[in-house]
Amino acid sequence: MFWGLLNSPQVIQTPVCDSLHVLGVSEVRIKVGFGNALLTVFTLGIYCPATVYWKCSKPCPITDSL
């Protein structure tokens, strides 16, 4: 709220990454579209919606000798 002056941090759940036994994410992108930006301006920053995208990181490499 109010352009971030008040916020309640959200924990991003990554069920896809977790199910692949991948530890965490490698990239996070926050996208605010034109409509959401307008909403933010018209509500004076009280409501600041954004979409969060992330990519799973790669699994820890498994190595061995053959």
Add this chain to the structure above:
Amino acid sequence: MKILKHGPLTWSNQHLNVTQQLADYYDLANENVGSPLQIYNDTTRGIQQIIKDAIASNTPLRALGANWSLSPVAATKGIILNTKPLNICFTITAGSISPAYKGESRKLCLAQCGTGIWELNDFLHQRGLSLSACGASNGQTIAGAIATGTHGAAIAFGATQDAVVGLHIITGPDTHIWLERASYPVLSDAFPGKLGATLMRDDEAFYAALVSFGSFGFVHGVLLEAEDDYLLECYMRRVKYDQSWTEMVTTLDFTNPNFPYTTEAPFHFQTMLNPYDLGNGAYMTTMYKRPYRSDYTSPKPNGAGVGPGDDAAAFIGKITDYLPGAIPFVVNKVLASSLTPYEKQFGRLAEIFNNTTLRGKIASAAIAIPVSQVATVAGALLDVNETAGPFPGMFAFRFVKSSKATMAFTHFAPVSCVLELDAVQSQTTQQFYSEVWHRLEQLDIPFTFHWGKMNALNPTRMNSMYGNNLNRFLAARAKIIDPAMIKIFSNDAMMQWGIDS
């Protein structure tokens, strides 16, 4: 193997220039229980089951690497298989080597298809080794890089696929092969048994499978021959765009005084032209191979975040699609800040050609041409820029040893020049590309398209570009995989290129 099915979705490549509605998108991942070999073999069986189901339901499959290609090579109406989490790496012991192999087992590495170039770089460096060549960045997966002929500018070595000495290919629901050259056996006759694969030593099949754009079954493992770690001594200079430039690029005469060393051929050679600033000369990048030592200062990107190994894709997106009249000014501004000459910077291959951050929506097309035609092509580009431009980018020429892979686009011997046309995505860019291809055909200049970049391939061009090599490729593929598999691993691009059956 773990398979995470996402259901129908709209997929786009990294550069957002290819979009396709998919029947499904599978994330593939290795199990985490068992020995690495057991896990690898379990994944082979898992992929075979996917193939079996796909044949039964007549659903096309496409293996996806790093999603980096700008051509529709990875697209499908069926199921995309995300291979990036498949990243097991094996070293090879002396006991697994063929008695006929003359190399050192410690330099061999069997990488699972989804292993990233950056992961391989780390794996090899920890063992005092390095890849012999790679592209300008390190984000590709190894199977994706070789499938599309990813190249750098290793003038005496070649492209990424030229370091490959063995392939583990899943050829059907119940078959998979270990493929090597008969003329260059590497692993022992018993080795394929560890993978449960059938041994096949066949030069023709090997070279056909090496660059096969995902149409040769599922490439599960890639055996690479690495070399002892080394440093690259790097220079970027501006040289006059005149007759001496023409001689330099068409004869590859490295005694030219413009080169930092006139008695030594560089490991890496490329030159770039800014069509809006030719008066200040061409850009010329050279890199020389040096023995590895640890007491060097690692290369640093310049103020614009561009490092010694970056190609134009790293910064060209800063040029936005301005009004045509503003393009020369904008290109000059962006290049002036992005391409700052440097002298004697040192770094490992992995440090020079490292992460690339995409900035903006870029378009990228590349073609290989014979070295003898470079100056003529440069003249044609400048001419087309007058009539179909202004092109919102620059012209880069990278020189790479020709590849023996049957369908390598870098097949002009002894050295191919890869012309790279990186620019902003726009109508002007597309029109410029079309005009360039048309002009080169008018001038009767042979060229081939990069498999992983924007192209205008069709069956006629495929035939004129590859001739008998295309027949050899199709014959070798028909020997390895059956028509049902060819159909399952085809997509619209294969159909458009005339290689779907």
